[in-house]
Amino acid sequence: MNTIEEEVLLGRRRRRRYSxxxxxxxxxxxxxxxxxxxxxxxxxxxxxxL
Incomplete structure (x- = not known):
């Protein structure tokens, strides 16, 4: 039996903000x-x- 782990993303990924x-x-x-x-x-x- 093959087991595949999936990452569940909850919500949207947030953008980093730099000062x-x-x-x-x-x-x-x-x-x-x-x-x-x-x-x-x-x-x-x-x-x-970047």
Missing amino acids: VEFKAEVVAACQAPEVPLAAIALHHKLNAN
Whole structure:
């Protein structure tokens, strides 16, 4: 017998909202020379595709 576990999503997924200060911090970090954007995204728990 095959058992398939399914995740049940209750309600809608909420969008994260970031403060102006957080956004300014991330932008400042992105402007630093020789720092990979992927590393900055990982540090701030963001998706590198954003």
